[in-house]
Amino acid sequence: MRIRTSLAIATAAGAVALGAFAVPAAQADEAPAAAKVSSFVNGVKADADAKAASRSGVKAGVTTVDGDVTIDKVTVNGNQDIVAGTSAKKTVNIYVTATDPEGIYDAAAMLWHGTSFDEDHIDGAIIPEQQEADCDNWSATSATCKITLTVDPASDLWDSALAGKWNVYAAAIGNDGDFMENDTYKNVWIKRAAQITSMNAAPEPVKKGKTITATANLSRASWSYLKYYGYGSQSVQLQFAKSGSSTYTTVKTVKTSSTGALKTTATANASGTWRFYFPKNGTTSAATSAGDYVAVN
Structure with missing residues (x-):
């Protein structure tokens, strides 16, 4: 130097x-x-x-x-x-x-x-x-x-x-x-840009105390091929915000499949919005999915 x-x-x-x-x-x-x-x-x-x-x-x-x-x-x-x-x-x-x-x-x-x-x-x-x-x-x-x-x-x-x-x-x-x-x-x-797509929480609506299933896909940019590919074996947070609030809390952390697929379940106790969040790492940016609102009856 x-x-x-x-x-x-x-x-x-x-x-x-x-x-x-x-x-x-x-x-x-x-x-x-x-x-x-x-x-x-x-x-x-x-x-x-x-x-x-x-x-x-x-x-x-x-x-x-x-x-x-x-x-x-x-x-x-x-x-x-x-x-x-x-x-x-x-x-x-x-x-x-x-x-x-x-x-x-x-x-x-x-x-x-x-x-x-x-x-x-x-x-x-x-x-x-x-x-x-x-x-x-x-x-x-x-x-x-x-x-x-x-x-x-x-x-x-x-x-x-x-x-x-x-x-x-x-x-x-x-x-x-x-x-x-x-x-x-x-x-x-x-860092390589990451994205979480195809977010879905179902069923909608759901009875209080019942289980919802959340699915999505995590991918990141490949600069070698200029395309997005699934980002496997990564820890991703399932988050929830109650209706009327913009504050999300982490419900659980799950791992993506080898192809970047996400699938997990959670108990629906209140109406609100569900999303997935991927924290950044040394080579890849953070990513947040779109939110999916689920009404609880």
């Missing part, structure tokens, strides 16, 4: 700073995510280099070894999980707050997936279409910059194995050309 890099290091010693991302053109097709990261990071550093060069009396690639720009905070998607289905694109905003005594010129951010920050171990990348951020310079020294990403399941999430923990790359450039980057500033979770 690189915490702070001066332009002298990032350019004059560029072979060290960028060596992990010297992706040959012939290999770009074999490692498209790494190639995207390489292009993005090199562009960010070129932007910082150009800013330093614009200072009077300063040559490109020359600045103090210890720059004083800092990244103070990074917020991704409002600190919520990013949930992707099979087709709809998801817009994600990243806010980078940074400080430099000379003020903030620009910031950058992207998401990457892999075991380490090099071309051999990055297998997923989501970068902004526009490299320049929208910065709000709310003081002479600090700014919060907005970077917008579009998550496309058809292109960015090419395999279901990408579900789970991703890394956030963040960088900031001061008005004096000072540059800071952190390839793993924080983590964010991108």
